[in-house]
Amino acid sequence: MKKLILLIIINLTAVFGFAQESLSAKYNLMPWPKKVQAHNGKFVIDSSLTISINSKKSERVYHASTHFLRRLTDRTGVFLNEGFPIENKKGGIHIQFDEVSKLDIKNNESYTLTVNDSTIKISAKTDIGATRALATLLQLVDHNTKEYFIPGVTISDEPRFVWRGLMIDVSRHFQPIAVLKRNLDAMASMKMNVFHWHLTDDQGIRIESKTYPKLTALASDGLFYTHEQIKDVVAYADRLGIRVIPEIDVPGHASAFLTAYPELGSKDDYDYAIERFSGVFDPTLNPTLDITYTFLENLFAEITPLFPDEYFHIGGDENEGKHWDENKSIQKFKKKHGLKTNHDLQTYFNVKLEKILNKQGKKLMGWDEIMTPDMPTTAVIHSWRGENEGLAKGGTLIEAAKQGYQTVLSNGFYIDRMQSVVDHYTVEPIGDVKLTKAERERILGGEATMWCELVTPLTIDSRIWPRTAAIAERFWSPKEINNIENMRKRLKVVSFQLEELGLTHIKNRAVILRSMSNNQDIASLLNLSNLCEPLKIYARNVDGIEYKTYSSFNLFADACVTDASDALKFNEAVSEIVKGGDNLGVIGFLTTWSNDYKTFSQLEKNPKIRPLQPLFKNLALVSELLSKALQTKKISKESLQTIQNTMILLREPVADVELVIVDALNDLSSYCESNYSIK
Amino acid sequence: MKKLILLIIINLTAVFGFAQESLSAKYNLMPWPKKVQAHNGKFVIDSSLTISINSKKSERVYHASTHFLRRLTDRTGVFLNEGFPIENKKGGIHIQFDEVSKLDIKNNESYTLTVNDSTIKISAKTDIGATRALATLLQLVDHNTKEYFIPGVTISDEPRFVWRGLMIDVSRHFQPIAVLKRNLDAMASMKMNVFHWHLTDDQGIRIESKTYPKLTALASDGLFYTHEQIKDVVAYADRLGIRVIPEIDVPGHASAFLTAYPELGSKDDYDYAIERFSGVFDPTLNPTLDITYTFLENLFAEITPLFPDEYFHIGGDENEGKHWDENKSIQKFKKKHGLKTNHDLQTYFNVKLEKILNKQGKKLMGWDEIMTPDMPTTAVIHSWRGENEGLAKGGTLIEAAKQGYQTVLSNGFYIDRMQSVVDHYTVEPIGDVKLTKAERERILGGEATMWCELVTPLTIDSRIWPRTAAIAERFWSPKEINNIENMRKRLKVVSFQLEELGLTHIKNRAVILRSMSNNQDIASLLNLSNLCEPLKIYARNVDGIEYKTYSSFNLFADACVTDASDALKFNEAVSEIVKGGDNLGVIGFLTTWSNDYKTFSQLEKNPKIRPLQPLFKNLALVSELLSKALQTKKISKESLQTIQNTMILLREPVADVELVIVDALNDLSSYCESNYSIK
Structure with a gap:
């Protein structure tokens, strides 16, 4: 009988899913x-x-x-x-x-x-x-x-999860109030309800402190939010039904803190300075000093009233403890207190922080490194690590819930990795894991994380949107809503409506291309940008030292986005051909690209667009040969060889982008080789 | 001898002018x-x-x-x-x-x-x-x-004038802080140094008052600047070397004031309400009541510390005194105080205001209606009326300077009239008028005025820029810099650089067209928008009642701008043909427009773009006939007749725009008629 009921439920779900899907072909709800x-x-x-x-x-x-x-x-x-x-x-x-x-x-x-x-x-x-x-x-x-x-x-x-968040890192690149407000508008339009405000990091302290004025005087480059501005943002968010969770990231990621107050540092006589590169750095607060806790208690006492929400994020991530290992008095302290590892020392620090925050009526939340055996389950675990960080698939989320922690998932939702929307949309937070009701309730939801090492006010919207709309659906909608093609159809409409709402993700791409070309006709560049995607998974900034925070992010890669639109269409059209379908769309694309190169060649060149010339030239060459082959149903050995040789060049990243139609071009070439007469 | 020196000076000026002009062909300075x-x-x-x-x-x-x-x-x-x-x-x-x-x-x-x-x-x-x-x-x-x-x-x-301003009206449509800041950036890039902030009008009070909280609670629709935000804007402007002059417009333009505090009104039992239309309205402060002065003194005492600049603008314009005439106790008051006219009564009011402002260390500035015989010359006259308002050419500027007032010119710089940049650039504030040194020094400079009845945050940049850059040149550069063609060449570069700086005047045009077309291909609409200009000189909003403040300004007219780019090129190319020159450019344009209509025809229609269809169709028809004539050097009588008939239709405004190539099309038609064989 139980089995029968289960079967009925499964069938109902399938029927329900189907009905919703046919409707979702009709309406563009997201x-x-x-x-x-x-x-x-x-x-x-x-x-x-x-x-x-x-x-x-x-x-x-x-x-x-x-x-x-x-x-x-x-x-x-x-x-x-x-x-x-x-x-x-x-x-x-x-x-x-x-x-x-x-x-x-x-x-x-x-x-x-x-x-x-x-x-x-x-x-x-x-x-x-x-x-x-x-x-x-x-x-x-x-x-x-x-x-x-x-x-x-x-x-x-009604929503599936109670916590549907977007984190914005305003430390690596400061994001003005107007950027935050328009992104809050966009969040509300996607029914998201948590704005996680990453306010401090090695690259700058972005929150005013009247108690510790050196924080912004020495460690912000003048780019920070006043208390009044923070209140304004919090009120703006509240009006939209969005909770604001501040993050003060400690004890690691502390270069900026220690630029202002070096006496709190773990390493003596160290020349602390605002960090201009990206990565994980050594400067760390000293958890063995009373003044560290006095500092944090005073700072938290000053700023917690600005944030009415109960949750308060203390970061706690990526502390490798190098400076702790190098400091003798910290070593002594560990011995004295029976703290065997740096993890134990950090837990000691976190537990003290939790008490401070509790006094101020706050619940401590931290990145999943804080989940150590001695950490009380009153803390909230922000799960960010997973397979990429050497953990099991699904990361720390389920484990945290089972151990009794409230938990929020960001693993799989790191939108700064510049991956396809599909990579995020298909992350199912719970999957088939069996959970008790209490465990399930402790899984609060998820957060997309917009880390801003390579993201400025000019480009942030195109890095967040439209992908985050699909993530918002993952957090709000029933698990069964997961048809990718249908999501893409709706997302296209949503993306356009986000522009209508005031987001800049579409229009600023043209701005960058106009700037690059010194205000010449950008049609050819725009078409090229619709075939290229910025290098993914941090390959754009190897070791974090190719770009400084004040380098230009007004480059071709910044005009490109994930899920390059023409590439998607072309790749699909090629797979149709390979399956024996029509090829008109493909020839149209190939012709456009070879014509585009002619247009591009006529542009007056400058050092910013010049590096694109070989890429464009090679694309045009392959396009012409393949187009001719498709039209004549013939291809020569020389042409095939030229295509193969050129393809090697086309696979090389150029100007921090990759051409994402290379596989399709290759498939097309193979198709021609197999199906057409070879002269 | 005097004549000889004068001659030498004139020649030097001419030589100087010439040298600068050849350089200005080379460099794009403005x-x-x-x-x-x-x-x-x-x-x-x-x-x-x-x-x-x-x-x-x-x-x-x-x-x-x-x-x-x-x-x-x-x-x-x-x-x-x-x-x-x-x-x-x-x-x-x-x-x-x-x-x-x-x-x-x-x-x-x-x-x-x-x-x-x-x-x-x-x-x-x-x-x-x-x-x-x-x-x-x-x-x-x-x-x-x-x-x-x-x-x-x-x-x-060094600058020619010490006062080079831009006024922004934030009452008719509220403009967020981000809009003001990016426009301050743009002003600084054009070396402008005065931001005149028109903070109150019939449509809303945009400045917080802690003394009179009803001002924003009842008369702002929640859209106003807090004291902190004002301080932030003033500090931002100061850093750019821009003075901020607030305007509190009294005693007229007072609908919003009286919505909050009806007891200050001139008409009893009047149902004051925030005005939603545009125009000149009757609600007026009552200048015979002590509470009016108490109110203004308290209000000014509260807000003057926010604005460190010495100058303070009290408006004073367009008070027709209708409610004064209708109020018996005001009539009595006038008699008792020997005030014959409403002008006398307003002067009585202004003189009292000046004393209040002087106490607070401020200099009173007002629109030129305040320049009445009894007004002390310590006031500053903002000259706005001219020929259009029934005054002599040049308006009140010279008169004010001669009478001993400091004065600032806005007549000729009303950018909300949507006239060509040339109309403003060619306004020479002083001309050949002979002035004493003291008189000349009293002419402080000028201000472009951005009245915002039809202007929202989406469109304001395209209404201010790039035209205001040319006005900035008029205020900064020597009088001799006045070559229009050269200005246009430099302005094109400046306009692009203003986008680079963050202004939205270029990119938001595409946003509006995408919205209008429901995210279809906008190429044809964009080309059409480059031939059309919004109706000029207030013809877009006849009697001020076609649009309410909350009507849409996301329409085709809002995507169009003055000095429509393709129209300028086409009109020039046609005048070349008429002079006997080459016609290739013209045929290219005509072909584009007839092709564009085909593209446009394929768009899925909606109520927003449908009204453009007849305009586009007629343009395509005329373009085809003229193109054919130019190519074949023949034209039929029927074609000429069709062109003439269609031209009548093309002259009619559509969707609040006018096609600004009609005269050129007409010239082209006449040219064909005169020069080609008629079948």
Whole structure:
């Protein structure tokens, strides 16, 4: 009987999955809601549209409704008579919620949304749920040639995980308030609810301290947030239903701390300085000194009131303890306290920090290195290491949950690795692991991490988006929503709508290319950039010393993005040919690239675009030969040889990018060799 | 003898002018410096480049130097070993100045700049002068295929006028801090030195008041600047050598003030509300009440400390006094105080305000309506009215100076009128008027005014730039620098460099077109937008009621700009043909437009792009007929008739834009009629 029930459940899941999938071909919702039902009718958008709020005053709902109206008028061109929500009146869009929620980890974000011909009803337990419904509603806007409308649907929705975060590292490259705000907007549009603010690292302290003013005077290059600015960002996030978790990374990653206060360092007479390179560095706080704890207690006491959320991140990662090993008094201290390893010493440090934070009403969170045998389970484990760091697949997440820690997954969501969206989308946090209810509840969710060694305000949006939208779906939607092709289709629309929202991930690519070409016609460069991707997994900055923080990130690689759009299309078209399908699309691409090279050749050259010339030339050469072969159904031995020789060159990275159509070109060449007559 | 000297001076001016003009064909400097000499040699930019500062500490120079290094590395791709200026050491770029200046109207902004093979020397009286030199230096960066360099020059420079301003109206549409900061950056790059911040108007109060919190609670829609944000902007501007002049517009333009504090109004029982339309409205402060002055004195006392500059703008414009006429007690008051007209009453108000401001150490400035016979000459007259407002050509500027007022010119620099850059560039503030030294000194300079009724954060940069760069030249450079063709050539480069600096005037046009087309290929729309200009001189918003503040400004007209680029080229090419020149460029344009229409026709239509169809179709029709005529040197009567009929349609505004090639098309048609055989 048990088996039968299980079978029925499995079947229901399959049926459910299927129904949602056919709908997801129709609607471009992301993250896909828990349950969508389509029905007849449509709500037509005209100037008489109003939103009425029929509950307690909620700044969040008022703001989200106003924002909805602005975006709706901008998307449709329909001039609304009433530009603000009305209260407790009958409106076309009718919002009701039970309570104004304090923003914390227990928030109820569920909602239902019903669209009929004459009314749209949003109903939610909390005001935050109501704002999530408005995000969904905006994604439903559709049109024909004559009008904009919202199709008849009933949606009931709630998130799979309570923690759906994005971390932004503002130390390696400072990110101005405007960058943060527009990314918060984007997060909210994807129903993400945690902004993890990585505020300190070797390359700079980005938070004002009135208690320790040298932190920013000596260790920020003047680039930091004032208390007022932080309050402003936190309030902005709260209005969007996004919690803000600050990170003060200790005891490692401490070059900037020790530039300001060298007396807290583990190595005497060391010339601490703001780090300009990338990587893991030796400067570390000294965990054996009382002044270290006084410093941290005072600092935390000063800044914790700026962050109302209960969780507080202390980093704790990548401390290799080199300076500890080199310091005799630290060695003595370890012996005296029976601390055998540096891990034990760091745990000693973490436990003291946790007490300090608890006094301030905060819960300590740290990267998974803090999960040592003596660490109390009141700490929260941020799981970041996995196979790449020598751990088992899935990393430390499940282990942490089983040991009794609350835990958040970032392994698999390191978007700075510049991998395909598919690599992240297919990371299933729990998989088939069997967990007790308590264990499952301790798995809070996940966070995409935007480390900014190679990322500036000009490029950050294109590094975060649109990939993070797919990650947001992984965190919000049922596990069964995992069709890649369908995700890609929806992501394309979402990406465009993120630009509409104010993100710069599309438009700044052209800005970089215009700059590179000294304002010449960028059409050929843009096409090339749609075939190239920045080197992945830290290959762009080998050993962290190819780039300094103040090097240029206004280069060809910065105009390129992951999931290069034309490459995707071309690679797919080639696989069609190889399977015996049509080849028109392929010839079109090949012709474009050989023409593009002619256009490129006519550009006035400068030292920035010159390095692309051989790449472009070789691409054009191979394209011409293959195009000719496809058109004539003949290919010569010489041509095949030329293609093979050139392919070797095309595989070489150039200007920190790789051409991601080389395999497809190779397949095409093999296809020609096998199928066409060889002269 | 006097005549001979005059003759020599005139000749020298002519020779001087000529020499500068030939250099200005070579270098893309804007505003053009007072004196440029070219000489042999070039300073090559490589990774060893350093900037040394050899004077007192100046945050302005340190910041400008760092900013220079960042922009240099981004423009050239050269990775610098040293990313920050060094102090008192020998550097490739050597900066010296005599004093760190307090920012006020008396600033000395002169500098000299000498570029040799191995060193660049910047010398200035003040730190602000040194930052002006760095702005020039960045414009000199040149390249060949192998390297970037700065050509050998000696420049000595100083401004013609001490007041070179940009006003931004943040009331009609709120402009976030990031918008202001990037525009301040742009201003500094054009050596402008006054940001006039129009903070209040009928549509909203944008400055926080702790004394009168209802101002923002009830009259801002939540869109305003806190004191901290204002201090941040003022500090940011100071670092760039830009003074900030706040404007609190009274007694008219007071709808928002009176929404918050109706008791200060001139009309009893009036339902004051934030204004959503544009225009001149009746709500006016009551100048006969003591509480009005108490209110303003308290408000000014609260906010004047935020603005260190001596000048304070009280608006004072466009008060038609309707509500004064309708209020019996105001009528009585006028009689009692012998105030015959409403102008007299407003002067009474202004004089009281001036005393309040003087107590706070401020100089009162107001729009030129405040210049009434009884107004003390200690006030500063902001001249905005001219021929369009029924005054003599040149407006009130000269008159004000002659009467003893300091004065600033904005007549002719209303960039919200969406006129050609030429219309502003050719406004000569003083002309041939003979002035005494004292009168000339009272003419402080000018201000471009960005009124924002139809301007949002998405479009503001394209409404200000690049035209304001040419206005900045008018304010800085010698009068003799006035060659339009040469200005246009330099402006094109400057415009591109403003994008490099972070301005959005170029990239946001594509954003709007992508949004309009629902993310389809925008090539055809972009080409069309390069032939169209938004309706000028307030024709876009007749009577101020076609648009509300919350209507969409994400429309085709918002993607179009003045001085439409392809239209300029086409119009010029046609005038060449008419003169008997070559016609290849023209046929190319005509062919593009008829092909573009085919592309456009294939787009999936929506209500936003559909209205463009007839315009595009008619353009394609005329283009095809004219192209055929030019190619065959024949044209039929039917074709000529069709062209003439279609031209009537093309002259009609569509979607708030006008096609600005209609006259050229007409000329071309006439040319064909006159020169080709008619079948």
